[in-house]
Amino acid sequence: DGGITQSPKYLFRKEGQNVTLSCEQNLNHDAMYWYRQDPGQGLRLIYYSQIVNDFQKGDIAEGYSVSREKKESFPLTVTSAQKNPTAFYLCASSTSNEQFFGPGTRLTVL
Amino acid sequence: QKEVEQDPGPLSVPEGAIVSLNCTYSNSAFQYFMWYRQYSRKGPELLMYTYSSGNKEDGRFTAQVDKSSKYISLFIRDSQPSDSATYLCAMTPFSGGGADGLTFGKGTHLIIQP
Numbered sequence: 001d002g003g004i005t006q007s008p009k010y011l012f013r014k015e016g017q018n019v020t021l022s023c024e025q026n027l028n029h030d031a032m033y034w035y036r037q038d039p040g041q042g043l044r045l046i047y048y049s050q051i052v053n054d055f056q057k058g059d060i061a062e063g064y065s066v067s068r069e070k071k072e073s074f075p076l077t078v079t080s081a082q083k084n085p086t087a088f089y090l091c092a093s094s095t096s097n098e099q100f101f102g103p104g105t106r107l108t109v110l
Numbered sequence: 111q112k113e114v115e116q117d118p119g120p121l122s123v124p125e126g127a128i129v130s131l132n133c134t135y136s137n138s139a140f141q142y143f144m145w146y147r148q149y150s151r152k153g154p155e156l157l158m159y160t161y162s163s164g165n166k167e168d169g170r171f172t173a174q175v176d177k178s179s180k181y182i183s184l185f186i187r188d189s190q191p192s193d194s195a196t197y198l199c200a201m202t203p204f205s206g207g208g209a210d211g212l213t214f215g216k217g218t219h220l221i222i223q224p
Contacts, residue, residue, distance in 0.1 A: 004153075006153075031209070033211055035211075035214075040118060040216060041216060042114075042116075042198065042214040042215055042216040042217055043154075043198070043200075043212075043214040044214075045211035045212075048210060048211050050209065056210065058211055088151075090153055090154070096205045097159065097205055098144075098156055098159060099144075099156070099200075099212055100156065101146075101153035101154045101155070102153050103152060103153045104151070104152065104153050106151070
């Protein structure tokens with residue numbers, strides 16, 4: 001089955017720790033994205049990558065980092081500099097016409 | 111400045127009713143418009159994608175775009191309890207894949223009462 005997988009589904013982190021969220025796609029899409037969703041806030045763009053070894057900051061990149069070493073993978077690291085990391089994180093990839101989403105990772109900072 | 115307005119609801123209607131969901135936007139650069147459905151704790155799934163003013167129909171769903179008024183709508187006919195979800199509008203100046211990401215509304219929580 002083609003699609004986007006995100007792991008883990010639920011993640012708990014202590015304050016001051018970095019944590020990495022996984023995103024893998026087997027759709028052969030060049031472009032990949034990370035969004036954050038908070039209650040009542042909709043989706044906000046964190047980072048995006050249109051091609052391997054290149055990525056751009058979105059609207060709320062502070063406290064996050066990414067890498068794009070492979071076409072299939074676009075991991076997101078939530079660093080200790082992110083002041084409010086508890087949220088639902090969504091990864092997406094796109095064709096020229098449509099953007100598809102993964103199932104999401106819910107991160108909770110304890 | 112990116113800005114999309116969408117009433118968060120909740121919007122509660124009886125089963126079988128016609129549902130109307132709406133978004134307004136201020137950036138005239140937006141040319142491509144999408145509606146996503148999101149069930150609780152799941153990723154959004156694409157329902158409709160349009161790029162021209164007018165109506166586009168797909169089964170029980172109709173997407174309507176009025177670029178002159180900067181207003182888009184999604185209509186659901188013969189609503190079912192399984193339609194209960196959050197509906198997100200999204201838009202981009204580029205093609206529907208959103209080269210530099212999509213701009214989303216906050217989503218409308220829809221409840222269909224059996």
